[in-house]
Amino acid sequence: MKTYNVAIMGATGAVGQQMKEQLEKRNFPINQIVFLASSRSAGQKIEFKGETYTVQEAKPESFEGIDIALFSAGGSISEKFAPEAVKRGAVVIDNTSAFRMDKEVPLVVPEVNPADIAQHKGIIANPNCSTIQMVCALQPLKEKFGLNKIVVSTYQAVSGAGINAINELKDQAADFDNAPNADAKVLPVKSAERHYPIAFNAIPQIDQFTENGYTFEEMKMINETKKIMHDDTLSVAATCVRLPVVTGHSESVYIELEAAPTLDEVKQAIAEAPGVELMDDPSNQVYPMPLMAAGLDEVFVGRIRQDLDNPRGIHLWVVSDNLIKGASLNSVQIAESMIEQGIV
Amino acid sequence: MKTYNVAIMGATGAVGQQMKEQLEKRNFPINQIVFLASSRSAGQKIEFKGETYTVQEAKPESFEGIDIALFSAGGSISEKFAPEAVKRGAVVIDNTSAFRMDKEVPLVVPEVNPADIAQHKGIIANPNCSTIQMVCALQPLKEKFGLNKIVVSTYQAVSGAGINAINELKDQAADFDNAPNADAKVLPVKSAERHYPIAFNAIPQIDQFTENGYTFEEMKMINETKKIMHDDTLSVAATCVRLPVVTGHSESVYIELEAAPTLDEVKQAIAEAPGVELMDDPSNQVYPMPLMAAGLDEVFVGRIRQDLDNPRGIHLWVVSDNLIKGASLNSVQIAESMIEQGIV
Numbered sequence: 001m002k003t004y005n006v007a008i009m010g011a012t013g014a015v016g017q018q019m020k021e022q023l024e025k026r027n028f029p030i031n032q033i034v035f036l037a038s039s040r041s042a043g044q045k046i047e048f049k050g051e052t053y054t055v056q057e058a059k060p061e062s063f064e065g066i067d068i069a070l071f072s073a074g075g076s077i078s079e080k081f082a083p084e085a086v087k088r089g090a091v092v093i094d095n096t097s098a099f100r101m102d103k104e105v106p107l108v109v110p111e112v113n114p115a116d117i118a119q120h121k122g123i124i125a126n127p128n129c130s131t132i133q134m135v136c137a138l139q140p141l142k143e144k145f146g147l148n149k150i151v152v153s154t155y156q157a158v159s160g161a162g163i164n165a166i167n168e169l170k171d172q173a174a175d176f177d178n179a180p181n182a183d184a185k186v187l188p189v190k191s192a193e194r195h196y197p198i199a200f201n202a203i204p205q206i207d208q209f210t211e212n213g214y215t216f217e218e219m220k221m222i223n224e225t226k227k228i229m230h231d232d233t234l235s236v237a238a239t240c241v242r243l244p245v246v247t248g249h250s251e252s253v254y255i256e257l258e259a260a261p262t263l264d265e266v267k268q269a270i271a272e273a274p275g276v277e278l279m280d281d282p283s284n285q286v287y288p289m290p291l292m293a294a295g296l297d298e299v300f301v302g303r304i305r306q307d308l309d310n311p312r313g314i315h316l317w318v319v320s321d322n323l324i325k326g327a328s329l330n331s332v333q334i335a336e337s338m339i340e341q342g343i344v
Numbered sequence: 345m346k347t348y349n350v351a352i353m354g355a356t357g358a359v360g361q362q363m364k365e366q367l368e369k370r371n372f373p374i375n376q377i378v379f380l381a382s383s384r385s386a387g388q389k390i391e392f393k394g395e396t397y398t399v400q401e402a403k404p405e406s407f408e409g410i411d412i413a414l415f416s417a418g419g420s421i422s423e424k425f426a427p428e429a430v431k432r433g434a435v436v437i438d439n440t441s442a443f444r445m446d447k448e449v450p451l452v453v454p455e456v457n458p459a460d461i462a463q464h465k466g467i468i469a470n471p472n473c474s475t476i477q478m479v480c481a482l483q484p485l486k487e488k489f490g491l492n493k494i495v496v497s498t499y500q501a502v503s504g505a506g507i508n509a510i511n512e513l514k515d516q517a518a519d520f521d522n523a524p525n526a527d528a529k530v531l532p533v534k535s536a537e538r539h540y541p542i543a544f545n546a547i548p549q550i551d552q553f554t555e556n557g558y559t560f561e562e563m564k565m566i567n568e569t570k571k572i573m574h575d576d577t578l579s580v581a582a583t584c585v586r587l588p589v590v591t592g593h594s595e596s597v598y599i600e601l602e603a604a605p606t607l608d609e610v611k612q613a614i615a616e617a618p619g620v621e622l623m624d625d626p627s628n629q630v631y632p633m634p635l636m637a638a639g640l641d642e643v644f645v646g647r648i649r650q651d652l653d654n655p656r657g658i659h660l661w662v663v664s665d666n667l668i669k670g671a672s673l674n675s676v677q678i679a680e681s682m683i684e685q686g687i688v
Contacts, residue, residue: 153596
């Protein structure tokens with residue numbers, strides 16, 4: 001069996017750690033592995049399959065001999081180092097937003113558009129976490145019944161904003177009576193002017209605002225969904241909200257289909273979809289929740305209902321671990337799909 | 345100035361307490377006030393306008409001489425005592441779901457359908473908290489631009505499930521590392537078979553499930569909105585989700601209008617609406633949040649955006665205190681409107 005030289009760029013971050021764990025857990029065919037980070041994190045030790053590795057400072061020449069480089073160290077790092085890695089013959093799978101909407105760069109969820117991988121020119125982009133779980137749930141419905149419109153409201157976890165956001169939530173949650181006046185420095189956006197407490201709150205801002213009043217997070221969901229699903233005419237609208245949840249994004253999704261399937265037909269399509277688990281038994285109070293989805297690979301779908309007025313309208317509740325299927329797992333699956341397709 | 349004999353039924357509960365505070369704060373024209381509750385709570389002391397009152401056990405004869413009775417002690421109590429109060433000449437303003445969909449009972453939000461009050465036959469129903477704030481925000485748009493369709497996803501606070509739910513959230517939130525295994529006895533529904541932790545979670549169930557897969561909470565929003573807005577052809581869909589928020593419901597609302605107004609026209613209609621406050625300045629990160637709305641009277645609306653595909657589509661984020669405008673304040677406003685209209 002062919003094995004590969006793999007680099008993880010941003011190895012000490014939350015997603016980098018998860019990428020390492022996915023490579024171990026899925027027994028990815030590795031020849032050599034290299035853990036890269038900024039100079040600040042270089043020197044840290046990482047355990048991988050029983051051996052100890054030292055994190056190295058990323059330099060252009062770090063990518064010599066690398067076949068596959070998994071990037072998750074921020075957009076500016078990707079912009080700087082991804083071309084250097086490609087120049088040295090690596091395929092970069094990039095988890096930042098740096099290249100996602102680049103026409104030359106495939107944006108891939110392996111359950112949805114694996115064939116796009118073959119179009120790569122060195123870089124393959126991993127979509128935004130909230131986009132990935134939604135398209136996994138909707139692709140089987142699109143294929144069977146046609147998809148015209150998506151209106152999604154998200155319920156997003158703080159871990160998408162990094163370890164500092166998790167610590168901020170933890171500190172604030174411990175001081176119940178002081179909630180409105182809790183110290184806030186990280187959320188909604190670390191670099192923004194104003195910060196708001198997240199514990200016992202809901203913040204309708206993820207990422208900065210764009211000119212049209214939507215946030216970048218909302219525009220990512222809108223634009224990435226159209227690109228992944230290859231449908232510029234698909235109507236997509238998103239409202240993205242941060243919650244006091246550590247890990248696990250939830251989404252309330254309303255869709256309008258071309259056809260008017262029965263509820264059972266919709267549920268069956270979801271149940272048969274790869275990477276998706278139907279979790280929908282209201283009479284036994286069975287539905288997905290972030291606290292239960294955290295740490296698991298699947299995209300969980302429940303609360304599936306027909307719209308009461310539009311026979312082509314369906315409502316769903318979609319939950320997945322934003323660090324796993326929303327980031328690390330999807331990146332590793334792109335690498336696996338490349339191998340399966342003989343592209344690397 | 346005419347004054348009235350007022351009873352609060354369920355005076356020791358969270359909403360009953362807020363009703364008392366609203367009567368004080370708004371200087372409601374009271375001649376005599378009586379605080380009623382079950383035998384379990386009878387004997388407790390309540391301060392009102394500097395005087396101390398003793399809570400009395402509710403009996404049919406408690407309503408002798410009462411002009412206006414504000415009920416918030418649960419549906420079965422309303423079913424038992426509201427007819428007794430009416431028989432004795434009182435007008436009952438009922439905050440439970442017992443009579444809301446009764447064709448003989450007006451369901452009133454004073455900013456939306458005050459004229460319905462005149463149709464009462466002794467009982468006037470106060471709508472569900474999540475319905476009230478939504479119709480306050482949408483009525484001005486319906487009046488100016490016509491309203492065809494509503495798709496709402498809610499982000500609801502635990503105080504709607506009572507003091508035990510608040511205490512459960514507080515206890516669970518204090519034990520961050522144990523979140524998935526936290527002890528849960530109250531939510532999502534106290535009498536239900538299964539209970540789930542609410543801290544660091546999102547539970548897509550409020551109230552029990554109905555036959556069609558929607559919860560009663562969702563069906564309340566759907567049916568009550570049509571009744572209050574006098575439009576059976578209005579398309580309404582709801583997904584209701586409980587969050588680790590103490591007080592303040594938020595709603596992500598997508599609507600389709602008859603007309604295609606500009607964004608400024610929509611914002612102006614919201615800004616001019618009674619009881620509603622426009623809070624929408626993305627460039628300064630100004631939008632409503634539950635932690636800031638708690639304790640305030642208004643319905644706050646922000647994140648107003650035009651749909652990117654449908655010129656008749658609008659997205660809004662609506663936040664209000666579920667115990668105030670969602671319950672106690674609306675009940676007291678119904679009483680005030682009765683007086684203004686000379687109905688009592």
